[in-house]
Amino acid sequence: MFDQAPRAPARTDRPRSVRLAKALMSPWARLALLAVVLASAATAVLLYEPQKMLADGWPPQLGGAMAAVLFGVAYGLCTVAFVPRPILNLAAGALFGTALGLTTSIGGTVLGAGISFGLGRLLGQDALRPMLRGRVLLAADGVLSRHGFRSMLAIRLFPGVPFAAANYCAAVSRMRYFSFLTATGLGSVPNTLAYVIAGSEASSPRSPAFLISTGFIVVSSIAGVVVAWRKRHSIGRSAGTGVLVASSEDMRGDGTQSAEAGKVPVLPLPKG
DSSP, X not given: OOOOOOOHHHHHHXXXXXHHHHHHTSHHHHHHHHHHHHHHHHHHHHHHOHHHHHHTTSSTTOOHHHHHXXXXXXXXXXXXXXXXXXXXXXXXXXXXXXXXXXXXXXXXXXXXXXXXXXXXXXXXXXXXXXXXXXXXXXXXXXHHHHSHHHHHHHHHXXXXXXXXXXXXXXXXXXXXXXXXHHXXXXXXXXXXXXXXXXXXXXXXXXXXXXXXXXXXXXXXXXXXXXXXXXXXXXXXXXXXXXXXXXXXXXXXXXXXXXXXXXXXXXOOOOOO
């Protein structure tokens, strides 16, 4: 009988490739990729300043609905790259007027929020959730997870939390994607409208529309800070009461405790 050649090389290569794939798809590798993506986007904004191109009417060769659509897409991408929304809202009002400017701005807001939420959920949630420590963070996560729509609606109506920070905090929580986008779209209308009107009436700063919109911006900003401060203290007082700590029910069948239960308190899934 002839000796058969061993097939050891094919067997040893497969586990090595599997280990490499697992390392590349690990939570920390994905979180590092998210950091690289966001840093690259912020660097691009600093170098090319796209908000100035939008304010100057880019692209100049287009007009009407097509320009508004392209502006909305660029608006969304700029918010992902941490460009402040007020600048973009003012530019939308100056370029397209109140009605079309508001539609474009809300569309860009929802687009940018959806991209940020998706990036945070796909690349950051698995690595960041085990890092939730402290009663305040856990209570805030519980509020976002269980009452996602109304919590995000309040955050958008009273902008005391930065837009990007709210997006990624919601992504780390267990808030549902549809609730997040719906609350973002509805809650962003009043403040966005005020900025769009101010931008459309910037050429006549003494007009009633400009003065009313400017006053609304100031009042809503102050109200947002107050609401955020009070909400912070209410979360701090309720911390520890709405969070379930891992107990003997979280033990596996073999008598060992699961890694997730051993590290962090267990939060229920959102109800809606």
